[in-house]
Structure formats: C-alpha cells, structure tokens
Amino acid sequence: MTRILPILTILLAIVAFWYAAAIWMNAPWQNTLNTRAGLDSVPFADFVQQTWSQDKPVLPAPHQVFAEIWNATVALELTSRRSLAYHGWITLSATLLGFAFGTALGVVLAVAIIHNDASDRSLMPWIIASQTVPILAVAPMVVVGLGAVGLTGLVPKALISMYLSFFPVVVGMVKGLRSPEPIQLDLLRTYDANGWQVFWKLRWPAAMPFLFASMKVGIAISLIGAVVAELSNASGGGLGVRLLTGSYNGQTVQIWAALFLAAFLAAVLVAIVGSAERWVNARMGARA
Amino acid sequence: MTAVVQAERLGLTFPSGDGDIVALADVNLTIEKGEFVSFIGPSGCGKTTFLRTIADLETPSSGTLTINGQTPGAARKARAYGYVFQAAALYPWRNIEKNVALPLEIMNYPAAEQAERVRRTLELVNLTGFEKKYPWQLSGGMQQRASIARALSFDADLLLMDEPFGALDEIVRDHLNSELLKLWARTEKTICFVTHSIPEAVYLSTKIVVMSPRPGRVTDIIESNLPRERPLDIRETPEFLEIAARVRDGLRAGHSYDEEVA
Amino acid sequence: MTAVVQAERLGLTFPSGDGDIVALADVNLTIEKGEFVSFIGPSGCGKTTFLRTIADLETPSSGTLTINGQTPGAARKARAYGYVFQAAALYPWRNIEKNVALPLEIMNYPAAEQAERVRRTLELVNLTGFEKKYPWQLSGGMQQRASIARALSFDADLLLMDEPFGALDEIVRDHLNSELLKLWARTEKTICFVTHSIPEAVYLSTKIVVMSPRPGRVTDIIESNLPRERPLDIRETPEFLEIAARVRDGLRAGHSYDEEVA
Amino acid sequence: MRGQLSYFQLYLALVAAGAGALGLVFSLPDPGANPPMTLFFAAATLSLLRLALPFSLWLDGLLTVLGAGALLAALGGGAGLPPHHWLALISAWAFAWLFVERLSGAIRAGKLPETGTGLVIPVMFGLALLVVWEVVTRGANVPAVLLPPPSAIAARLMAETHILWADFVQTFIKSVLPGYAIGCLAGLLVAIAVDRSPFLKAGLLPIGNFMSALPIIGIAPIMVMWFGFDWQSKAAVVVAMTFFPMLVNAVAGLNAASAMERDLMETYAASYWQTLVKLRLPAAGPFIFNALKINSTLALIGAIVAEFFGTPVVGMGFRISTGVGRLAIDLVWAEIAVAAVAGSAFYGVIALIERGVTFWHPSVRGGRA
Amino acid sequence: ADALTLQLKWVTQAQFAGYLVAEAKGFYDEEDLDVTILAGGPNIAPEQVIAGGGADIIVTWMAAGMAARESGVPLVNIAQPYKRSGLMMICPTETGITSEADFPGHTLGVWFFGNEYPFFAWMNKLGLATDGSEGGVTVLQQSFDVQPMIQGQADCISVMTYNEYGQALDAGYGPDNLTIFNYTEMGNDLLEDGLYVMEDTLDDPAKVDAYTRFVRASMKGWAYALDNPEEAAEIVVEADDTGAAEYDHQFYMVNEVTKLVDPDDAALDMATYERTVQALLDQGIITQTPEGAYTTVVTDGL
Numbered sequence A: 001m002t003r004i005l006p007i008l009t010i011l012l013a014i015v016a017f018w019y020a021a022a023i024w025m026n027a028p029w030q031n032t033l034n035t036r037a038g039l040d041s042v043p044f045a046d047f048v049q050q051t052w053s054q055d056k057p058v059l060p061a062p063h064q065v066f067a068e069i070w071n072a073t074v075a076l077e078l079t080s081r082r083s084l085a086y087h088g089w090i091t092l093s094a095t096l097l098g099f100a101f102g103t104a105l106g107v108v109l110a111v112a113i114i115h116n117d118a119s120d121r122s123l124m125p126w127i128i129a130s131q132t133v134p135i136l137a138v139a140p141m142v143v144v145g146l147g148a149v150g151l152t153g154l155v156p157k158a159l160i161s162m163y164l165s166f167f168p169v170v171v172g173m174v175k176g177l178r179s180p181e182p183i184q185l186d187l188l189r190t191y192d193a194n195g196w197q198v199f200w201k202l203r204w205p206a207a208m209p210f211l212f213a214s215m216k217v218g219i220a221i222s223l224i225g226a227v228v229a230e231l232s233n234a235s236g237g238g239l240g241v242r243l244l245t246g247s248y249n250g251q252t253v254q255i256w257a258a259l260f261l262a263a264f265l266a267a268v269l270v271a272i273v274g275s276a277e278r279w280v281n282a283r284m285g286a287r288a
Numbered sequence B, C: 001m002t003a004v005v006q007a008e009r010l011g012l013t014f015p016s017g018d019g020d021i022v023a024l025a026d027v028n029l030t031i032e033k034g035e036f037v038s039f040i041g042p043s044g045c046g047k048t049t050f051l052r053t054i055a056d057l058e059t060p061s062s063g064t065l066t067i068n069g070q071t072p073g074a075a076r077k078a079r080a081y082g083y084v085f086q087a088a089a090l091y092p093w094r095n096i097e098k099n100v101a102l103p104l105e106i107m108n109y110p111a112a113e114q115a116e117r118v119r120r121t122l123e124l125v126n127l128t129g130f131e132k133k134y135p136w137q138l139s140g141g142m143q144q145r146a147s148i149a150r151a152l153s154f155d156a157d158l159l160l161m162d163e164p165f166g167a168l169d170e171i172v173r174d175h176l177n178s179e180l181l182k183l184w185a186r187t188e189k190t191i192c193f194v195t196h197s198i199p200e201a202v203y204l205s206t207k208i209v210v211m212s213p214r215p216g217r218v219t220d221i222i223e224s225n226l227p228r229e230r231p232l233d234i235r236e237t238p239e240f241l242e243i244a245a246r247v248r249d250g251l252r253a254g255h256s257y258d259e260e261v262a
Numbered sequence D: 001m002r003g004q005l006s007y008f009q010l011y012l013a014l015v016a017a018g019a020g021a022l023g024l025v026f027s028l029p030d031p032g033a034n035p036p037m038t039l040f041f042a043a044a045t046l047s048l049l050r051l052a053l054p055f056s057l058w059l060d061g062l063l064t065v066l067g068a069g070a071l072l073a074a075l076g077g078g079a080g081l082p083p084h085h086w087l088a089l090i091s092a093w094a095f096a097w098l099f100v101e102r103l104s105g106a107i108r109a110g111k112l113p114e115t116g117t118g119l120v121i122p123v124m125f126g127l128a129l130l131v132v133w134e135v136v137t138r139g140a141n142v143p144a145v146l147l148p149p150p151s152a153i154a155a156r157l158m159a160e161t162h163i164l165w166a167d168f169v170q171t172f173i174k175s176v177l178p179g180y181a182i183g184c185l186a187g188l189l190v191a192i193a194v195d196r197s198p199f200l201k202a203g204l205l206p207i208g209n210f211m212s213a214l215p216i217i218g219i220a221p222i223m224v225m226w227f228g229f230d231w232q233s234k235a236a237v238v239v240a241m242t243f244f245p246m247l248v249n250a251v252a253g254l255n256a257a258s259a260m261e262r263d264l265m266e267t268y269a270a271s272y273w274q275t276l277v278k279l280r281l282p283a284a285g286p287f288i289f290n291a292l293k294i295n296s297t298l299a300l301i302g303a304i305v306a307e308f309f310g311t312p313v314v315g316m317g318f319r320i321s322t323g324v325g326r327l328a329i330d331l332v333w334a335e336i337a338v339a340a341v342a343g344s345a346f347y348g349v350i351a352l353i354e355r356g357v358t359f360w361h362p363s364v365r366g367g368r369a
Numbered sequence E: 001a002d003a004l005t006l007q008l009k010w011v012t013q014a015q016f017a018g019y020l021v022a023e024a025k026g027f028y029d030e031e032d033l034d035v036t037i038l039a040g041g042p043n044i045a046p047e048q049v050i051a052g053g054g055a056d057i058i059v060t061w062m063a064a065g066m067a068a069r070e071s072g073v074p075l076v077n078i079a080q081p082y083k084r085s086g087l088m089m090i091c092p093t094e095t096g097i098t099s100e101a102d103f104p105g106h107t108l109g110v111w112f113f114g115n116e117y118p119f120f121a122w123m124n125k126l127g128l129a130t131d132g133s134e135g136g137v138t139v140l141q142q143s144f145d146v147q148p149m150i151q152g153q154a155d156c157i158s159v160m161t162y163n164e165y166g167q168a169l170d171a172g173y174g175p176d177n178l179t180i181f182n183y184t185e186m187g188n189d190l191l192e193d194g195l196y197v198m199e200d201t202l203d204d205p206a207k208v209d210a211y212t213r214f215v216r217a218s219m220k221g222w223a224y225a226l227d228n229p230e231e232a233a234e235i236v237v238e239a240d241d242t243g244a245a246e247y248d249h250q251f252y253m254v255n256e257v258t259k260l261v262d263p264d265d266a267a268l269d270m271a272t273y274e275r276t277v278q279a280l281l282d283q284g285i286i287t288q289t290p291e292g293a294y295t296t297v298v299t300d301g302l
Ligand SMILES: Nc1ncnc2c1ncn2[C@@H]1O[C@H](COP(=O)(O)OP(=O)(O)OP(=O)(O)O)[C@@H](O)[C@H]1O
Pocket: B014, B015, B016, B021, B022, B023, B041, B042, B043, B044, B045, B046, B047, B048, B049, B050, B086, B216, C136, C137, C138, C139, C140, C141, C142, C167
C-alpha cells in the first residue's frame, strides 16, 4: 500500500492534467467542426465531451487510448495481425535479441579496451563516432543491404538494436572496470594474480553497479532501435509499423496506443533489469 | 646464502604537480632469512613506501633492490611474500570467509584445503562466527584482523605487515603478538613489520629500523640481542627497556618538532 | 547542571540475516561537562557503535540517551559535537586544506576566519606544507591527522574521537596527546575518546570506561584522580601505574580468550 | 629470436609477411602488370627479416602506407581487383595493426611521448578503415547507391560545404545544443527532486521510467504537432531523448557517496542542500558525466531522426532523408560524416571536462577516463 | 515457376491493388510466376533496393526513376499502368488562396523522398522561388498525413486523390471550403506508379518473357479490381500484415485509383513521357535527355 499510494497520486495528477490538455488542444478543431455544422453555443459540458471523443484528435483523451489498447489486445485473438499484443511480441523479440547482442558486444569491447592499449586508443574514438551516425538514416540501408543477402525479419532489427544498445554498455563498463581502488588492485598484484583472475575477482564485481545502470539505458534504447528498424520496413509488423501506419492514416489514437504499449514494454524491461540488479546486489552482500 | 631483502642506495620520488615528494632517499638495508625486522618512524617517513617497493608495487627511482637475489618483480611472481596493507582493503562484495579465501583461490588451493585454512586463520585472529558477515558489518579492528588472516592464509616465506595491529586493543594485540612470534619461531619466516609502538617493535624484532622523514631515510638500525623465545614479561627486563630507550631516542631525533614536545 | 551525555539502559541491536548482532546492551553512563572520558575494550565490543549513537548516527533499540538534556537528534542539529571517525573519510575531490575547511564552510564561517582556522589546525597536526595535496597523496597517518584537524577546526563543546591516534607514531602521539590536553584544559570541552592504548587512556582521562564484547557492555568505570595538569612524565608515577593496572585487569576480564594468552 | 615482439604481434607479423609472400607468388607470372603492387608484395615478404634483424616499428608503418598506396593505385581501372590483390589488403591491414600495437606498446613503455604519437593510433585505425572501405566498395564493385566509396563522399563534402554548413547550423546549433542542455538539466533536477522526496521517488520514478521509455520515434510526430515544424520540435525531441539516461545515472550517482562520507555531513548537521552540493553531487560526478557522454551522441541522433517527420527544407536529417529518396547517397554519407565529426567533437569536449572535474576518481587518476 | 520480387513504393494499400489482387487471385500462378511482394515505406527507396539486388521489379514514380538512372542505377520503364497523376495540392479557403497567383508568401507542404519533383517542376513553371526568398513560397517537408493543414502549420498541403484527400474529406473538408490544385488537370502531372527493371536484365529473353507474363497478370489484377472494388479492398486489407489497413479507407482508395489506371493498356504514353522528361530537364533534376529509359518490348509482347 505504501508503495502504491504515491504512484497512484502521481498517476491521478497526470491523468487530470492530460484530460485538461486534451480539452485545450482539441478545442480549436472542435470549434471549426461545430461552426461548420452550424452548431453555435454548445454547452461547455457537451463541448468537453466532444473534445474527448474526436475521431482524430490532436491529443486523444486517456480513455480513448486505453479503449484502443483494450480493443487491440484483449478483445482480439493474440495471433491476429490487428492485435497490438502480436505486434508487441514482434518488437519485443527483436529488442531482446538485440539487447543480448548489444550487451555482449559492449562487454567484450570494454574488456578489450581496458586490457589492450592499442584497442583503447584506436577503438574508443571510433565507437563514439559510430554512435553519431544517425541510425534512422542507416537503418533502411542496413535493412536493404541485409535483405539483398537474404537476411530478413528479426535479425536486421536486432542488429540495429544492438548498434544502439552496445554503446551505453561500453562506456559504462569501461568506467566500471576501471573503478577499483589502486589498493584493491595492489592486493591482487601481491598474489601475482593473472589477468583473468584480476578480471573475475575484482574488476567484474566492481563494475556491477555500472553494468546495471548501463543495461537499464541499453534495454530502453534497444527497444527504440527495434522500433526504428520497423519504421524502415513496413512488412512484418511490430509496434514501429503500427506507429508508422497510424501516422499515415492520421490515426492519432492508434499512434498513442502503440506508443503506450512500447513504453509499457520498456518500463517492464527496465524493471526486470532493476530486479536482476537487486538480486545481484543482495548476493554481493550490499548494505540494505 | 643470499639476503632476503637487499637495498642499496635506494631512492624513490613521487612526481607531483607542485613539487616532487622524495619518499625514500639513500636507503641501505640488508635483511637475512629468518629475521624479524620492525620499521618505525614518524608518519609520512616512507615506511609504507619501502614495503610497497619490496612488494614490487612501486618502482625505485634510483639504487638497487633485490629480494631473494631476484628482482622484486620476479619475487612477486614467485609469490614470495604475503602483504598486510595499512588499510584493510577487503572486497565489499565478499563475505569474510570469501575474503580470506581470495589468495587461496588465486593460488589454486584445493577446495577442502581452502576451507581448512580459512577456518584455521580466522580462528587465529579470533573471528570465528563472523565467516558469513560482510566487511561493513564488522568493526574497524575486526576488519583489520580479517585482512591479517587473509595474508596468513597462505604460506609465504616473507611477510610484509604494515601496521597490522594498529586498530587492536592491548589484549588482542598481545595475543596476536605472541601468536606471530610463535608462527615466526616455528616456520622460520622472514617478517617486515611496520609499527608505531616502540614496545611492540622491541618485543617482536631481531632488528629495528628507525626512519626519519622528508626525505625518508634510515637513521638507525638497532640489532636486538633478546632471546628468540620471548615471554610477554620480557618487556619489563632492563635489556628490553634499554633497547626501547634507544629506539625512542632515534625516533625523537628524526622528528621536526622535538623542541615543542614537553 | 544537566549531564552532557546520559545513557540509561541503552541497547542497540543490528538486525542481520543470520542472527542479530547485539552491539550494545544495558549501557548506563553519565558524562558531566568538562570530563575527558576514554573508552577502551576489545575490538568489536561496541565502542564505535556507542559514539555513533551519541552522534545520532545510529538509533538505540532500547533505553534512553540524552545529550545536553536533548535528544541526540536535537544535539546534532545544534552542532553540539565534533566527530573524528575511525577511518579518515576525507573527500577525494577536495585537497587537504579544503577538507579541513569543509565544516567551516557548512557552518558559514567568514572566509578570512576559515583560512586562519585551517592554517592553525593544520599546523597543530603538523601538516603545514601539505595544504594543496589530495588525500591519496598522503600516508595513512597523515590522512588521519587531516581528519583530526577537520574535527578541531570548529569549536564544538563535545568532541567524539574514535581512535584518532591509532595510526600515529609514539612521538607524534605524545605531541598530540599533550596538545589535546592543553586544548581541553583551556576550553573546558567534554571529550569522548576511544583508544586501544591503556597508557594513553590513563594519561588523558578523568574517567575510563572499560567495555566487553558480545553483547557490548560497560564492565568498569574508573575515575582517575590524577591532577588536571599532566606532564608527560606523570606516566611513570605509581598512581598512574595503579590505574593502568586496574584498566588492564578490567580489559582482560572482558576477553574471551584470556586463558590462551600467555 | 622474436625480438621485443609479443606472441600476438609475432602472429600479426607472420600474417602480414605471409599474405605478402603469397601475393608475390601469384604476381610472379607477370611482375610488370602492376609494379607498385609487386613492389609491396616483395617488401612485405622481406619484412620476414625481422626474425633475424631489429625491425623498427616505423618500418611497419611505412609498409602499411605502401600497401594502401598500391591498393588505391590498383583501383584506378574501375574493373575491380584481380583476386590475388586482396592479399595485399590482408597484408596491409596486418601491418597497420602490428604498427599500432607496437606504437602503443612503445608509448606505454615511455619510449615515445604521449602527446602527438598518441593521436597517431586512432588516426591510423580510422585511415585503415577508410582504405578498406574504399578498396572493398570499388574493388568489389559495390553499387554506389548502396555504399559509396569514401573518395566519392569526400568529393561531395568539398562540393557542398555551404549546404552542409547550413544543415549543421539548423540541426546542431539550433536543435541539439539547447535540447541537450535542457534535457540534461531537467534529468538532473528531476533526479534531485526524486531523491529528495521518498514520495516522489516512489511515485515518479516508475512513471518517469515509463514516460522516458516512449520511443522517441513516436514522440517526434507528436512534438511536431505540438511545437511546429522548425527546430523547436527537434529540440523537444532531444530533451525527451536525453532526459532518461541522465535521470537513471544521476539517481544512481546521488547514492554513490559512502555511508561514512554521509555520516560526516550528518555530524555537521549540514542542511540537505549543503550535503547535496558538497558531497553528493561531487560523488555523483562520474555517473553524471557518464550520462552527459551518452547523451552527447543520443542528442544528435534524436535531432536528426526528428527531422524525418516534417521540417523546413534545411537540416541534417532533412538532407539525409531526401538524399536517400533522390539516391544522392554520397551526399547522405557526407552529411553522416559531418554528424560523426560534430558528435565526436562534442563527446571529446565533454570527456575533457570530465577529466578536469572528476580528476579524483580512480578511473581518471589511473590514466584515461 | 519463375521467381520475381516486386518492391512496392509504399506500404501495402489499394494504390497497389492490381498486384495484390493478381497475387491473391492466382493470376501470377496462372502465368507460372512465383511473385514476392515487398511492402515499402517512407524510408525505403525502391531504386536502392533494386540496385542492391533485393528486387527484380519496382514500382516508382518516373521522376525518381529517371533521377536514379542518372545516379548510376540503370532503370528502365517496362510498363505504365497509371496513366494519370493522383497528386493534388489543397488549400483551405480561409487561407485566402484561390489561385496560383496567391501563392507568394505562403507556406506549402511538400513530400520529399523522391516525391517532390512534380511540385518543383510546377513551381519552376510558375517562376516562384522555393528557397524562402522574397516573392517566393516557403516549402515545408510535410509528414505523410493531413495534420499540417488541420493544425494550420502549412497553408497548403500535398495530397493524393486516393489517400490523404480522403482523410481531408473525413475531417470535414471538401470542395466548398478548399481550393484544389490538381496536377493532372493543370497539365503539370508527371508520370507516377510505373514498373521499372534493371537495364541489363532486358538482354535476357527469359527475363523479358517473365516480365511480360508479370505485366499481363498484373493488368488482369487491375481489371479485376475495377470490376470488384469491394473484394479488392478486402484483398488489400488481408494482404497487409501490419493490420493497419481499414476496409472503408481501402475501398475508397480502390475506387479512386481505378480512375487513374487503364487496365486495358499498360503501355507508356509517349506524350506524357516527353512532357515528364522535359519538366525534369527544365528543373535540372536530370541534366541529359535519357536514352533507353523505357522499352516497349514487354508491352508489345502482351
Ligand atoms: N601516491 C602518492 N603520490 C604522491 N605522494 C605520495 C604517494 N604515496 C605516498 N606519498 C608521499 O610519500 C611520503 C611517504 O609516504 P608513506 O605512505 O610511505 O609514509 P608512512 O611512513 O607509511 O606513513 P604512515 O605511518 O603515516 O603510514 C609521504 O610524504 C606521502 O605524502
């Protein structure tokens, strides 16, 4: 209860604000419609009702979005291509695969960087540069390029997720693997521990807080990557495709529904990483 | 037989933005196998730095240093020594048992022997019952004892101990002092021991090295002729007090604010 | 006049996964204004915990504790005390000068006075010349002295000092002991002082609290009738040695492995 | 025998010389067909002499340059590369790698100065990548509309500087910088607010996580709807994009101060703000900079992506999307190159500031951040 | 069966009803073809896909196709089912725009990504500057919907008769409160959805034969869609694996696109071709009159 109450309060505040904003943002268009229909002097209560039930509102009211989510998930068969759950699953699988690739790649690169001077000096600047390449520009080319060699579906999307998510992991892990105090390293030096032992017994555990912070960012970005990739390739479905087609058809409610589902997925994923973090912390004897 | 530690004209300077710090200057010292050498000197005189240099954790700026006739690096690779740091340096994610087992894991002791050694050394420092606690659950002195246990858990011939008993009360200290002496007598280890306690230094050592600061130099080397078997009450004998007085004089001479002291 | 520290049936238990740790049990103690109280006891007996409870850093599980007649929390808010931790706890991003100035900044001393106080206290602990160095550039003892300077830089009426001189050599320790005594005599401060050195405790204190472990209890409170003016050589007087012997007995009684000790 | 080479370096040296020797064998039937290439193969084979003689690392650098030059010269015809010339690519790459390995080894050993030579390594690596790119795209006749060679991109870069500059101003100066500043600041402030109030922490953090997980791509059309077509909507996307990493990292960082460091502040009865400014923010520094660095690249991506959803007809994202549509792929890559340079410089500046501000952290004290 | 991959210019919708119907009704199978239809999207350039070998035939607009040809992708038009342009520019009357003369000083929404050429050719003809300078128009890269008009961010927006115009009608706009500039009616139309292949494949008679059968089956699909708009709309909805296509909208679209397509004649109309090429040349979109950019071998063989 003590955990739910604050969330509920903030949630209520947001929903109230949202409804108010919906009136405000949808009013101009509603006025146009009413004028056109020859309706002047609509009572305010009715007018509010109208702004909350437009077909293509600038800002859909919360209940519209949730009705759409409900209709597109629970009310439909899971395997239906109109089901948001179906599209959510497609995006989720690409996200998870890409995140797994990205985390692995990020850790491997970080390890190479802290252990090899040449890698550090040569790789780091280019890893950074790689992230300044606008992914949406490259994504279609990647999809086209991989399509040309026969790779379609999940893998191109996962690769784009990986491309985005490995970066926070590299940056965080390089910092984390370098975070042990000199005296902690000295201790292992006195045992003449080999590089492998220094890594597993000191650097890796010391880097855990950094790894989890990075993974939280990484998994959220990974989802963005999957969605971006889906925007480049309208066949195959996924939440990105729903966003796109919603946008073409001016279906704001559909856009928001897809957005919310994506955000919900990301929040769940971040929460899962968070619980993993707490579990590992507990196993590592962290102070409660 | 070669000396265990042999320093000749050893110097070490820390570069630093605003003026270099000369931590060791012109240190000459020979330590033979089986000796128990105490280092004593004002804070900041370079005791830790000297121990770290022996352990190949710092590189001398000048002079030569050999350990068992080898370079410090080769000695370190041969796992010639165990080191007790001035700070406990326990790993916060390992419980006490695991912290003590760390060097054993690294040196690939069989699991059963690891457990046995951990049990034995923890008992030696009187920490039985705290095996599963994490460092932050222990008092300062308990942490220090855990770090001593860690260095004793494997059998290095040379022990480098930097103020190991600083945070311990007199009784525990006496206890550990005599345990250490027993261990030393039994195993013929060579021990380098930093302490601030003159009685402790005299009680334990065959040789006491007095250092003075800025730059860190050896001002006196006092050979003790006390017998190898030392009951605790040897500390009241005139021989003992005489050596202690000599150490105190050497120490005072190296101090910058003698005059002020009443 | 109310007592500065008044503990009645004070208890403190640390909850822990595998069995709670009783750090303090049934502690009764009154400290009057102007007293110099030393705490002595085996490692892990709860000395640090007791000081932390006075400082409102731990909350008692049972019993009552008042500081200047207030709750510990109120006393802390009134900045009633200065605390020297067992570890130096210097901030790595501040150089020594800035570390010492930290409480002064927080208590909004004028800049000129800050500079003057920093200079004075650093001189007191003999760290002049190291103002611009960062903590990791100092030896263990130097870090400890910096943290003492930090606690002395502002004028709290109650000083809580947890083994402040543990990492210092005898000469510096003597020097700081007598400086501390002078300060105490001049300012009428109340001082709670944890130490492992029996001579130090006897030399400094008006009252010595002997504690024993598991659970941490006060086993003896020894009032010292030594004069307030204490030259260093008072330590050889019979009165002194008598009190020291009583402390040693109390200490030994509390120890779990008396028998083993030779 | 193996001189001062590590086993790994020796391995690279053998690959380099071996590929060269094999190439020489294939070239022998007609050694005059491509003299520079034959020369390179011969020189690479001769590098086996290092097994017997001291062999300066600069010679490896020279061989790299020679190999790259021979390869680029061989591309002239436009008919692709004969099969055995690919061996030169392998050999030259191995020489390059060997060169940077040895160079960084020499710098670490203090035989060469850090300043100056330290820069050679990333530059060498980058140039090596460019050469490989050039050789592969032209040597294997990759369609230019899929991936143009760097030379074509460079030509575009030179020819269209005014367009590129206008796009840079629109995207980087107008959208990225303000959006980055606002987003990072907002993330930090919310982190502090969240940290300050347990109620907010319990209430806002889960919801904040949720909100910030909104894929920015979906936000972009909405921001355009709300803030109009010009840079304001792009800056808004950048704000949304940079907010989350800062929030997460700052919340973690604000908890980074150790228990005893906090206790010290308690004993001074320091106010919340004093503790914040004098302890928790400095201790959070490494985490905050982590976010600042991640965000410096995210911000640029965000702005560019946002420009895909309606813009005035200027901006890097606009140029990229229209460029792909017009198959002006070399212009697209020129724009990407500008983005990469700007983003790397931005990151570099933040990293420099980090080294200055968090000089005390072990990861900085020990060398590089 | 011969395998062919068709890359559409846009997402699965009734704009491509002929191909989708031909696939669904088995017309391709009847011609012994195994056709894969790839949906497009706002970031997929069909010209790039075919250059990379990801498709055999693409649907694209002639302006984009010719521009790609000059960029080194040798595309050749093999058939032109779309005879007329569906492109329009619409302006709400409250903006005060009633004729081309009113444009200066206004903001016009334009789709880029290869769809901008007809607009620029038109402005070129009107002599209006498009770089935002005095006396010209301000150009906005428009999103692919009618929001910019509804929200007043643009004075005029681009629409297709068969798609966004329908959305505008749904939103309550109509001929009585809109000024409509229809590219076809103004004579400014450039050729839209045509079928293009890579030039070198035309040297292979087997390929040409496959193309011919493909076009024949596709035109059969278009004819079927014209006669059975409801079923065609259903087929489109069924073919869309994103689940976004709505039957009502697709039905509207089928009816609109069949007005632009001549199911009986797949051949390129030379007059329109010449005009398209001239407009592209005038505007500098291409610099040389293209040679061999179309072929009649396929349509001749029908
Ligand atoms: N990493 C370092 N960088 C710069 N100066 C250093 C460093 N480590 C130690 N020093 C300096 O070297 C000198 C000797 O330090 P050292 O730690 O050896 O003293 P010590 O004798 O062990 O003192 P203590 O008894 O206080 O531990 C001191 O002046 C110290 O400031």
